Amino acid sequence: MEPFWKNKPLDSLSREEWESLCDxxxxCCLIKLEDVDTGELCYTNIVCRHFDQxxxxxxxxxxxxxxVPECLVLTPELLRTLDWLPDTCAYRLLQEGHDLPDWHPLVSGRAESVREAGISVCDHAVSEDYVHEDDWDLYAQPTGKES
Incomplete structure (x- = not known):
């Protein structure tokens, strides 16, 4: 039997299935800065204070x-309108018709595979608790890079 994400549309997943897609x-918990002139988003390597590294x-x-009022509750409907989710995000990948990568916990069977693949921000992001908001721009990543 094929895994649920291969044969069910995102909008028909159970809550448990939907939540399990998050690796x-x-x-997505990294602070993003928006250029006031262009509207372009730039990732930082500062992570939300509520993210347990x-x-x-x-x-x-x-x-x-x-x-965190600006934190989104991701739904299939909202997913269709977002263009800033990381290119490794399972929700984005499936929405775009791709499969989950080998390192995804649903494929590997191991939560550690995300870190081992270098996808996780856990080992190199800094909590927003330790960076003054006036200094956030010092932590900006080059365009297209998520930590």
Missing amino acids: GCGR ATGRCTCYQERSRW
């Missing part, structure tokens, strides 16, 4: 919108 890389998960996931 915990943390790239040991586990690759949000410490307030169920209430994240309450604590």
Whole structure:
């Protein structure tokens, strides 16, 4: 039997299936800066204060919108409107008709494979708790790079 992500459209996934697509890389939790003139987004290597770098998960996931109003609750509908998700994001990959990569935990069977593949921000991002907002631009990554 084929895995659920290969034979079900995203908008028909159960909540459990949908949530399992997140690999915990943390790239979507990186602070992004927007150029006021061009509207272009630039990733930083600063991660949300609620991102647990040991586990690759949000410490307030169920209430994240309450604590971080700009944090999105990703849905299949919203996914179709976003163009800034990392190119490694399972939601984006599946939306664009691609398969999950070998390092994805649903494929590898191991959460550690995300770190081993160098996809996770856990080992090289800094929490926003340690960077003053006035200095965020010092942590900007070259265009197209997510940490």
